[in-house]
Amino acid sequence: MPVDASSARHGPTLAEARQWSALAVATTGLAHLEATPPVPCQDAAGTRTTPRPVLVVADGAGSSSASDIGARAVVSAMLRLIETLEPQLAWLLDGPQEHSRETLKQFAELLVSHAQGTLIDRAAELSRPVRDLRCTLLLAVLGRERLLWLKVGDGELVLERAIPEPSSSSELAEGETPTLVPQLATLGERGKGEFANQTQFVDERLEVGQIQCGSETTEALTGIALMSDGAAEKLVSYDGTQVSGQLSHWLNDLRQERLRQRDLVRCFYSESFCRGTSGDDRSIALASCRLGDKR
Template identity: 25%
Template sequence: MWKTVNYEVCGRGHKKDSIPCQDKTYSSYIKNVNIIALADGAGSARLSHYGAEVVIKAASEYISNNFDAVINNEDGKEVKINILNYLLDALKNKSTELSCDLKDLASTFLMVAVKDDVFLIIHIGDGVIGYLKGHELKIASRPENGEFANTTTFVTSKDALSSMKLFRGKTDNIHGFVLMSDGTSDSLYNKKDATLAPVITKMMHRNAILDHDKIFEKIKQSFDSVIVNNTLDDCSIAIMSRKSEILCDYQDMNDLGKCDLLGIVYGTNSYKQQISKYDYIVNYLHKPRTLEQVSRQLYIKKKYARKHLDKLLATGLITRVGHKYAQYIK
């Protein structure tokens, strides 16, 4: 089962000038089609935050309703024309509503859609699309930049059709996809080597095995405190991943992975003992238990049992069921 998480945050430059966040992200699951989408509104377009929102929702609607037709159509140009026309029609309706020019709604566009064992990737403009195949992070689509610095192609650009990238393929041995805006790529993408930061794999893994609210909070905290400080631009990301032999459940993780998740220092004299204790608690919570039951089972005081449970709650490995604790069920 594919899981998704997405987040956008206003950049320091826009906050300083009281400009709305122009990055927008979206995810959906409609008609058995999993979708993540991202759009980066043009800084030169005064209402691009509206345009970005329109683009990701219109595209998700179109692909959800026409996935099979898009995948089975061998005429790639026709597919691109149909997609772009749908987006432009939606933008024209918005421009009428806002009494603005189409160019005022300019944005880039990135999307990954998956149904059964088939994926579809669409990309217009800058930003990065990556994926995890086996153990290796790969680039599916690099930024499309214009002739001059800090320029790119937008959905509303005259050359949007010729610049649009469209990929179709099988999800065999693919465990996750990621979309990121150019602001985020300043931190998580090496332009020189065209490689993604290894932390992307960790984010995909956490998304695959943890509660959505927990991974969302972790990503939000990371972006708000670290990523956004590496650029003046807005920052956004969208991830789609699934549990697999690579992105495995906690019980199947190695000691190093468990230490990283639990915040235990790997290699110390007590790390194996600490892991063993958390392993035992997680397994014991295969059905809901009270704090008192956990305390008795571990032969420790309630305050220490609560401390262990709080850590597991923070990671998302367990959850609260009323006044009891239980394993998080994916």
């Protein structure tokens, strides 16, 4: 990978080429608030839009006593690392050249290795075992041509694309533009929760084979959503095949500059959202671009 920023640049930065907005929030679940004593929020979420959009969500293990500290540390470390690695990301995601899956995999492993090191160092500072700080990790970073994503453990990654409405496409007169509608789809395999013994965490024992990662084209991409399993309870079906249209409403409000953190917090604590759920912490990171912007 190149380390010279000038050699890796392909035209304007993504932030310059498209107008992206981003927002993140993490809320304490009702089960944690009502516990004796109350348990702090073990989720953390963060976003940046410059020099390129990046979203990070971490969900601390419920059985780990300081996982709230670990989740916050990992999110901060990932945001900083992505900024530091901008020349490499420009080479990897912005140019027309397709890179091998192995190259993308190695880069994702580098990111996770840094997250592991962050927890190991933080645990040493606190004189705690790393297990006390372990957390899941979701990350998406956007380039001009491709999006890189990675996943350790549960939670959901969702992409929104603008596709022609089938009914309008078949009835178009010559020269007319089809009506675009949002299409939502998940990435990665499902996580089933810590206590089903199927969730992995970022800690010193994490193996390379437990890291999910991949890349997606940015063609027609209009929105990205990362969420912890607590938020996904009401937004994504258990098998990942159905995604709530609420995400598209939020993404549209975000691109229209109408969505605030308080709107998400109110929704997460609403009776309709809490009914029939586990009361787990809820975190989400969103990014959306204006529909008229071109790649």
